[in-house]
Amino acid sequence: MAISSPRYSHLLNSNELPSALEKATIQRDIIQLEDRLYRMRCAVSPVRSLLPEILGQIFEAAVMIQYKPQERIDTARVVDLSLVCKAWRDAAELTHSLWADVLIPKPGPRVFDKVVAWMGRSGSTPKTLRIRLSPYCERHAQGWVDANDNETSPDPDDPAPPCALDGVPLLKLLTEGLQLDAFEIGIAITTCLRALLLRIQQEASKGTPWMSLRSLDLRLYVQDDYEEWGEWQESSDPSASMFNYLPSSLTSLRIRLPPDISSQTPIHIPASTLKNLTSFTIVCDWDGTQIATLLHHCSKVEYLDIDYNIGPRQLWTRETNALSQHNLPPRIHLPELRTLKVQYIPHCTAEHILHFIDAPALLRIEVGMKETAEDEDVDDEIEELTILRPICLFINSLGLLHPPRAAILQSLTINNQGFFEAGFSD
Template sequence: MSMSDIPTLALPAAAVRPGWIRIAPRVRLSRGETRREPAAVEVAQEIARITAKTVVSSVDSVENLNGELERPQAKSSPPIHRMPAEILSMIFASATEGGEDLFHQDFRDLSVRATWGGEGLRAVEHRLLILRTLETHKHTHHAKHLRRMPELINITLVCKAWRDVVETDAYLWAQLETAPLLGTGELKVLQRWFARAKRSPKALRLSYRYPLRCDCAQTKDCFYSNPNLLKLLVDEDHIARLHLLKLTPRCFTEFIKSVKHANGGSTPLWWDTLHTLELDFHQTYPVDTYWALPDARTLFHALPPVTSLTLNTLVAIPWEPTRQRLDIGQSILTGLTRLTLRYNFDGPQLVMLLRHCTNVEDLALALQIDHWQNPAMSDPLDDAPLLPPTTVTYFLPKVTSLTLEFCYVPGIRIPFRYLRFPGLVNLHVARNPLLKVRTWQKDKNAYSQVLEWLKLFSRSRAPSSLRSLRLGSDGIHCIDPLVAEDLYYILSHLQPQITHLSLNGEFDAHKFMQIDEEKRASGKGRKLCPSLQSLELLQLNTVDRLLGDFDLEPFLVYIKNRHNYQKVEDDGVITLVEPFDGLKRVVVEVYTQAKSKSWMPLQGSETLETIRSFGVVVDRLGYSPDEETGADGEDSDGEDSDGEDSDGEDSDGEDSDGEDSESK
C-alpha cells in the first residue's frame, strides 16, 4: 500500500483541544482510484477513534499530575514564612534574652540573681566550648550549664530560613556570657562567636556559678587576670557593655592592673569607650578585709566614663566599725544617665554621691539597712560634719524612673531628707523580699512612711509629672504582703494625676472594702486615684501560708463601684452614666494550686462580667486551664466538673476566645 492508500485519521470532536487542527472525517483517494469498500473505511475510523481516546486519556493524566504538583504551590504559606527577616530577628532577640539586670532580678530570687541576670544578655552556655576544654576547665562550669543547649543555637536548627536569619543578624551574636577563667580552646570559640557580630556594639558578661569563688585574697591568683580573657577584650573592638559578676574588691583591682599592664601601663581605648559597666561584688569566706584598707578609698578611681553604672551588693565587713568610701569622680557621676546602686548602710556618703548625678534618668537604689546589723553601719561616724543642714535640698531634675528597695524603714530617712525628684514619672517602692516575717509585721505602715519622705503626699512638693506607682517587690517568693489600712491611706493621699497603679503582693481585700465603705458612709470618703487608667494586681496567693487564699471578689466590687451606672428595672441592663471613670484595664496575676479558691471570682463572677460590660479589659496572668479543675475531676471549689463553675464563663468561649486569650 502506498502512502496515498493510508486513510487520514479524524479525531472525534470531544478529543479536540484548543489550538489543535481538526481533520475532516474523510478518506483521501489518489487520482483515478476508486473509492474503498465501506468496511475498510469503518476499520480505519475505528482505529482513529481508539487512538484518539488513548491520546485524550494520556493528556488528562498529564494534566492531573500537573494539577497535583501545582496544588501545594497554590496553597498560601503559613504566616511565619511570610514574616520579614527584621521581625524574625526581633523575635529571636527576645526569645534568647537572659533576663533582667541583677538589681531587679534580686527582687525576684536571690539564687536566680546569683546565677543569671545581665541587662538582656543571652545566656550562652559553655556547652558551645569544645570537649577538651570542658574537661580541662570543668571546675569553672556548673553541671547545669552543660545540660542546657543555647537558645540561639536551637533556633538555627529549626530550618534553613531561620538559620540564615540568625547568621546574618550581627546583633544576635553581639552579646555573650562566659566564665572569666578561659582556656585557649574557649578563647577561639568566643572569638568565632564575636566574629559574627562584625562591628556591632558588643556586650560581655563574665560570671561563674556557685560554689566556685575567687580566692585571690589568699593565693594572689585572680580569675579576672586570666591572660586569655585579656586577649579577648583587647582583640574584640566595639565592646560597649561589660559586666563583671561575683568578684571581690581585690578581683577588680587585679583586673585593672592586668588591663593596664597589657596596654603598657595605661588604660586601653576599649576601656575608656565603654558605655555600660556593672560590678557585682560578693564577700568571700574567710572575709576579705580589703574594704578596711586605705587602698579601698581609691577602688573606683579607675572607673571609665560610662553612661550606665551598676554597683551591686556593696557590703561592709560584718561586725566591724568600718564602711566603704564611695569615692567616685564627679566627672563620672555627672555623665551618668543610669545608676543602679545596692548599699547596705546609710550616712552622708550616699547623699554626697547622688548630688552630682544631675543627668541620671533611671535611678535604682537598694538600701539594705536592717536593725540587726552593726549600728556603726547606720551611724554617720566620722562623716557627720559632711552632712549639710537639713534646709539644703539637692534636686535631681532628670530622674524619670526611680526604683527604691529598702529593708528597714528608718534606714532610708537620712538620704531622702535632702533629695528631690521633680521630674519623676515612674516610681517603684519595694521592701526586700528576703526579710523575715517579724519585720513587716512590726512596720505595718512602712510604705506610707517612705512615700511621705519622698513628699508624694504634699501638694506643693510632690512631682506633678508622676504617673505610675508600683508597690511591693517582684517575684513569686515575695513574703511581704501589703497592709490594707496602709494601702488605703496611700491611695487616698496620693496626688490625683496617677494613671497606672501596680500592687505586687496580697492584702486583705475585705478589710480594704470595709474601710472604703466606712469612709463613704461618714462622708469623708473620696474617689481613690480618680485619673487611674490601668490597675495591676500581681503576685497574688504567693503567701497563702501567711494570709490564706486571696479573695478577689471584694476588690472586684470596689472596681465596679468606681463607675457610675444605673440598672434598668425591666430588663436588668446596666448602663454607665456621667461622670465616666477612666479605668480601662485590669491585670490579675494569681499563683494558685488546682483547688485554691483564688480563681473562684474569675470563674463565672457576675461582678467580673459587669466590669467587662463597662468596657474594662480584664487580663489574667498565671492562668492555666488545668488549674480550673482538680486532678480528680472536681472544680476548684470541690464541686463536680459539670457544675456551675465549669460551665460558667469559660464554657461559652468568652474567656478562651475573647479578651483573655492573649494573656493566657
C-alpha cells in the first residue's frame, strides 16, 4: 500500500496545517496501516509456532468449567475453538480429552448418534456421560402417573407422554454405545430412575458399557413446584431396592439424596456394591443411622466424602452403645481410608457424629462446621463446650490429635470462617 500520496506527501516533512481533505485521507491511511501492521504481527505471533499438543493443553484449560464436586468439559467451547481455523481444529481433534465428557440436558430421538459421533473422537480416554433432566417429569406433572408410579388417565383421548428416561436412544447409549467410565444422572423422580435402572439391567449383557461402568453419580433432587413427586419412593424391602440394579463393576459412587426424609428410612445399597468401592461420596440430611449402616460395608474405601447438607444433628450418636442398638459394631474399621471430607458437622454432636470410625491409614482430612445450629434440646453445659471448640472435638474423636495417628496425618483443611477456636491452639 502506498503511503506517500501526492496529496499530502509534502506534509510528512513539514509543519504545515493539513486541509480537511488531506486530514481525512491521512486518517484513512492510518487505519489501513494499523490493520496491516496487526495482521503482520499476527503472522509472526509465537502462538503459531505452538505444537498441537501444547495448543490442546491450552484448550483443555479454556473449556473446563467448575462443577461440584468436580470439573467438566463445556462442549460449546470445544466447538467454538474448533471453528477458529484448520490448525486449531486439528489440535482439538488430537486432544482426546476434549471429546470424552458429554452433558445431555434432555434425551432426544437423535441423541445416540450425536453422542457416539462426539465421543468417537476421544480415543481410549475414559468417557463420562451426564444427564440432567428438567425439574419434573411430564408424565407425573400432568397427572398420568401417581406418586406410587401407577398409571392414571386424566384425559382418555390423549396418550400419556413418555418419560424422558424411558426412551430407546438413552437405553441404547448405556447398553450398546461407547465404553463409559463414568455416568451421572440428575433427576427428581425416584420412580423414573428405578424404571431406568431396571430396564438397563434387563437389556444389558456382560459386554455392554453399563456392566463395565467404573463411576456412578446419582443426584436425586426435590422439585419445588411439585413436591408431592419429589418424595423418596425406595422400597422398604432390600430385595426390591432399585440399588440392586447397579453394575457390579463400580469402584466409585456418589449419591445425593433428597432432603427431609424420615430418619427411619433405610438406604438399601447392597453390601456387595459397597465392598467394591474405593471412593464414596454421600450427601444426606437424614437424621438417622443410614450413613453408619452404609460405611459398615465400605472396607476398601480410600476416599470418603460425607456432606450432611446443613440439616441433621445426628443426636443418636450420643446414645450409650449407639451402634450396638442398631445392630452395628461399636467401631467401623476402614483400613484403606486415606482421605476424609466431612461437611456441615453440627456443633452439638461434633465429638460423637463419626466417633465410631477407625481409620488407621488416614492421611488427609477436610472438615466444615455447620454455621448455625438449633440445639434447644441439648444440655446447656455440653452445648457451651462444643460450641467453643467443635472442630477440635471432632478431630479428637477420630484419634487424630495424639500419636501414632497424629504422626502420619499429612493435610488438614478447615473450611469454615471461624476456625481459630478456643482450645485448638495446642
